[in-house]
Amino acid sequence: MSYAYLFKYIIIGDTGVGKSCLLLQFTDKRFQPVHDLTIGVEFGARMITIDGKQIKLQIWDTAGQEAFRSITRSYYRGAAGALLVYDITRRETFNHLTTWLEDARQHSNSNMVIMLIGNKSDLESRREVKKEEGEAFAREHGLVFMETSAKTAANVEEAFINTAREIYEKIQEGVFDINNEANGIKIGPQHSPTNPSLPGTGGQGGSQGGGCC
Amino acid sequence: MFRSRSWFGAAWGRPKNPHSLEHLKYLYNVLSRNQTVSEHNRGLLVETLRSIAEILIWGDQNDSSVFDFFLEKNMLSFFLRIMRQRSGGSSYVCVQLLQTLNILFENIRNETSLYYLLSNNHVNSIIVHKFDFSDEEVMAYYISFLKTLSLKLNPHTIHFFYNEHTNDFPLYTEAIKFFNHPESMVRIAVRTLTLNVYKVEDASMLAFIRDRTAAPYFSNIVWFIGKHIHELDACVRNDADHQSQNRLSDLVAEHLDHLHYLNDILLLKITDLNQVLTDHLLHKLLIPLYIYSLSSIRRQSEVTMETATQNLARVLNKSLSSFEQQESANGKVSSVVSLFLLSQVFLIISHSPLIRYLAWIILRTERSTFDQGLDKLSEHYEIFKRKFELTECEQSSQLEIESNASSSGSKENLLEEPKNVTDEEKEKLASTPTESTNISEKPFLETVYNSLDCTDNDYAALFALCLLYALANNKGVLPDLLELVLKPRMSPSKSVGRDIKYSYNTHLVEKLLHIVILSCQPSCRVRLVTLELALKLLLQLVTCDGQNVMSDLHKTSIEAARTQSTALLRNFYKSEEIFLDMFEHEYCDMSKGPLNVEWLCMDSAILLPPTGTPMTGIDFTKRLPCGEVERARRAIRVFFLVRDAVLTLNGEIETQLPLTNPQSCVQIDTALDLSIARYNSDLIACTVVWKDGQKIRRFLVIDIMQLILVEPDTKKLGWGVAKLVGFLQDIEVSGDKDDSRCLHITIHRPLSSGSTSRIPLLSAKFVFDDNIRCMAAKQRLTKGAFTHTGKTGAGSGSGAGCNVIKFGLAHTVRSGVMPSRLFVSPDQNSINRWPGREAACRFQG
């Protein structure tokens, strides 16, 4: 299916905060956990509409590769948006946000839109982090904030779509260099009829030197 | 339950409970009746595949019969059959198929279920299936699937993927075909997968990787890195006017990605693999491209250049096509680029066999050795290594012998070779006694040293400093290699029991001192970052066991530089207020942390010729100053940097700066002698009324910086205890339209306090005894707040703490304390921070 833009997201945060569940909830709404079954996934894509334009979101979970520095740094660089997730029932996941944010800021391009997400809002009785604290953290670091539940699907759509909207606005303002795919934004086929050779990645080079194995 | 099961089992209808064996049976029927994908059943198939994932996960966690059924009916073979059909827009179906597999493998917790899934060879058949990879969606899901599988690898599961008998490892070999895919996320997934594979400890699998794939895979990576570097070099050459900063920064980031990836592999410490990788890196990339490019600065020896090129061609010949050979044979990169890239190598990679060799080449190789070609080079290195190992074993005994031997006296030449040299080299040493000859015999080191010349500009010097710093601080480099080059040597003195004698690289120290001295000249072209790094390196070169071993001559030099920097600073001291504002602002800014060289070398902006315009967005310390204000800021920073270095060299700590430190501000709960000059303002009695109605009687003191709420001390007349303090610039005051005796005061937290809370320190109503006192308080507060916030000029953004400091300083100046005392000498008296005022006020109980 054709799209006007493709935005690449990454989803980051401590293990167990619900990243994989959020991803699957967003990309495949079918998985509403009727029977207390929670399923997650580490990659997904979905089309949304903003301003009458078709926008494809590709979401890449970085889980499982934290051990490799090379991997984390390149993930950050390749993304236009990041969902930074903590678990409202576990304070330590909130306390680690600063570290995550430092990492993100260090490795990502400066325009990357970061959305702060306090997940598991359905577990009100076990809440350890107040909503106000999340809001304050977001305000202080210039992030958008939202509490979600991957279980009840509350705010999940909004979280992903609002992030996209902000990226879209930045594109309209001309902040993003959209011709540079390293930023995690790709223009849809109808915008680039000649499909110019991609910079920096050696499209043709691949066939000359690649195919090694 | 029982009844419903049989009821649904009998019918073709869809069971009500989506999580049940019946439902899976139903889905099985759907699949068997729709084995051919068509326009009409696409939607149904996708829906079915989604449901299968869900029910299998449910079964994995709740009911083992679900998995049994799935395996018994060989349902994975349906998957294969579906994906093998080219008809009817199957990419839509394929995507769901791959996602179902993803979900399956990511969510299965039961080991047995996982083994069952992998046990027939279906998964490998899916891996080798030629999907339509031109469809980016299929590509993304496919590579995610492979990555997911790689996260499941361990010594048990590896055998489902790697077949020892057929020597087949499709998961790995299929994945690395995409190692240079145009989509960055695909490339990253491939890299993740390879690392996940390498880290599985399975000897036969690793042997397969090494024998069958390592050479081609690594040489491809190395080739592409080389290609990137040429692009980077071209970008630097063609971009004197900073047009393609984005492109350049991508290329630099890409190079860092490569190095980190290689380092991540090396860190797994798989000996066999590391050997192959190290070999490829050294002989196909680092030596022929990075190192040989270093020698291009040299003008004199054209012959060497040619040999280098020939050597390079020979190396490349081994494995690369003629096209590639041609490209890199005349394809050296500029020496600045090569210095920059080598710095990154030494900052990132720590694998010692690689780092040692590389360091040895740069620091030790002589022209003659180098001219003999690469083979000879490694021969020499082998000799060096063996000697070193020998010395290591016999270190203690050797040391004694050495000390006796060296007592012959003529060891003043500071650049002589350390103890472990070959005989051949020793001879050579004897015949080349002077320093200069010695250096010009080392073609690479010579280039590095020559690059330190900042007479015209500091463009190359910054990179040379980065490289030297990186070399000196890389744990993989042999300490022996560094001795006398990048760190001092300690040798027992001639007479037993006396002082230890230290020697260091005088030549380099002089070069660095020269940079420092140049930096202190007006209108020089050395950037602050270059100066800071030069000083950092200088300290390392002359510090041994925490002790400064600098010669008197060099000490005099750096002292002179300090005097110079003070003189330079004095030129800018024209208007007191602005100057002092800047002075404290710069100090605050610089105290944020020392230079981080690794971060510096991540910044592509330094690859462009030094510029003076702030428009480029380049950090102030990484460009030349623009305009009078920036020149003043620069002079201030030079002063700080040199001052700090001198203090460190003298083993002293800073006691004079910042000029006004926050400690001198009143803190809560301190007891104050209200009779002293500092609190000379009239004390104003008032009642503080909080929003919740709480009331407290206090005395208000408004000094030059702070508002202090004091509770009189009942035991000590004339004293009070500070109960609340706020900086004047953080205060908002407004009158009360209904009551002329009232003020509404909000005291915010200082910006600099680092507190995350933006809730005000205090927000309350102050009721005074009469409207005159109220007015007086308001005037004082607003005047104070205005003075503090309105005058900052250049110092914006420095935080409230700084503003306070500035005010204190400006005040110092106004009251006639000469700020020039600052510039005289650090060991003079400290600055009078709190000038006395004539009148002291009495505490008016």
Ligand SMILES: Nc1nc2c(ncn2[C@@H]2O[C@H](COP(=O)(O)OP(=O)(O)O)[C@@H](O)[C@H]2O)c(=O)[nH]1
């Ligand atoms: N109650 C509740 N549980 C959740 C929610 N999101 C995730 N979980 C659970 O949290 C655990 C971790 O979720 P997962 O997505 O794997 O976290 P990840 O490690 O961040 O990917 C799982 O057991 C989920 O069932 C939520 O919104 N509400």
Ligand SMILES: [Mg+2]
């Ligand atoms: Mg996860």
